[in-house]
Amino acid sequence: MRIAQALTIAGSDNGGGAGIQADLKTFQELSVYGMTVITAIAAQNTTGVQGVFPISYEGIAQQLDSTGDDFKPNAVKTGMLYSTEIIQLVAEKWRHYEWSNLVIDPVMVAKGGAPLLQQQAIQTLITELIPHARITTPNIPEAELLTGMSIRNLSDREEAARRLVQMGSTYALIKGGHDTGGMIVDVFYDGRSFHYLENIRIVTPHTHGTGCTYSAAITAELAKGSSVLAAVTTARAFIQAAIEDELGIGAGHGPTNHFAYQRRQRGER
Numbered sequence: 171m172r173i174a175q176a177l178t179i180a181g182s183d184n185g186g187g188a189g190i191q192a193d194l195k196t197f198q199e200l201s202v203y204g205m206t207v208i209t210a211i212a213a214q215n216t217t218g219v220q221g222v223f224p225i226s227y228e229g230i231a232q233q234l235d236s237t238g239d240d241f242k243p244n245a246v247k248t249g250m251l252y253s254t255e256i257i258q259l260v261a262e263k264w265r266h267y268e269w270s271n272l273v274i275d276p277v278m279v280a281k282g283g284a285p286l287l288q289q290q291a292i293q294t295l296i297t298e299l300i301p302h303a304r305i306t307t308p309n310i311p312e313a314e315l316l317t318g319m320s321i322r323n324l325s326d327r328e329e330a331a332r333r334l335v336q337m338g339s340t341y342a343l344i345k346g347g348h349d350t351g352g353m354i355v356d357v358f359y360d361g362r363s364f365h366y367l368e369n370i371r372i373v374t375p376h377t378h379g380t381g382c383t384y385s386a387a388i389t390a391e392l393a394k395g396s397s398v399l400a401a402v403t404t405a406r407a408f409i410q411a412a413i414e415d416e417l418g419i420g421a422g423h424g425p426t427n428h429f430a431y432q433r434r435q436r437g438e439r
């Protein structure tokens with residue numbers, strides 16, 4: 171049996187809650203073989219980001235080539251891409267290796283406020299990468315920056331999702347974690363109709379890496395051949411379990427629990 175394979179192109183979080191580390195843990199939990207291309211080293215912990223150290227252009231190009239020359243990932247996810255140059259490079263290699271199932275988590279700012287994407291790179295993301303996306307998964311502030319509109323209510327989220335699809339992303343998911351209400355509503359758009367993934371907001375400080383983990387779970391499910399809506403639905407259950415069964419690690423905003431979903435599947439909760 172050929173195992174499903176997924177590649178993440180993202181930054182490193184030494185604390186293990188977000189970035190490459192969250193992606194690999196999520197792939198593994200969902201029985202998908204994970205591969206990485208590291209774009210930047212973010213020195214961080216649960217209290218914030220202390221430094222960002224981009225990998226050289228040549229270093230990223232070589233990682234992409236070493237991956238593409240030998241492996242055939244069934245799905246590819248992008249997270250922290252940091253600069254215009256890195257986005258252009260990823261788009262070029264995407265075309266060259268004819269990869270499929272691109273999941274774009276347009277990481278821009280960490281929850282503590284540290285920038286993870288240079289301001290001038292947002293336009294490059296829109297013109298160079300989003301047209302290749304199977305699905306793009308911004309949180310509300312990211313969706314506002316990508317679409318140039320302010321998002322205040324549900325119909326704004328729907329309009330933002332429409333605009334992402336107009337930019338060329340086949341599907342869009344506007345994540346509702348940054349909303350302040352008691353319910354979190356993630357808006358999924360398939361180009362024709364909307365689906366709403368609603369959940370009660372869990373009151374916890376331990377939500378570091380939720381966006382990375384959610385999009386990695388979508389990527390893993392796409393790698394295994396799921397439809398996009400089925401992938402998002404499973405991923406939503408994965409992130410819900412990961413937030414609910416908190417680990418309580420670190421003095422600040424701790425990581426989510428990547429073990430939780432499978433433990434529940436095995437009845438071990």
Ligand SMILES: Nc1ncnc2c1ncn2[C@@H]1O[C@H](COP(=O)(O)OP(=O)(O)O)[C@@H](O)[C@H]1O
Pocket residue numbers: 308309310344345346347348354356369370371372373374377379380381382384406409410413
């Ligand atoms: N407190 C919470 N309770 C329940 N689900 C949450 C909570 N915070 C985040 N999520 C889930 O995680 C997803 C990603 O979180 P969000 O904060 O929107 O993105 P990001 O981590 O990229 O900023 C949300 O869409 C939601 O499904």
Ligand SMILES: Cc1ncc(COP(=O)(O)OP(=O)(O)O)c(N)n1
Pocket residue numbers: 180181182183188189190212214249250277279280281282286377378379380381382383
């Ligand atoms: C290396 C790296 N990549 C992405 C993030 C942001 O992760 P996200 O899932 O948006 O969660 P928060 O950090 O915002 O809680 C990161 N911190 N580091």
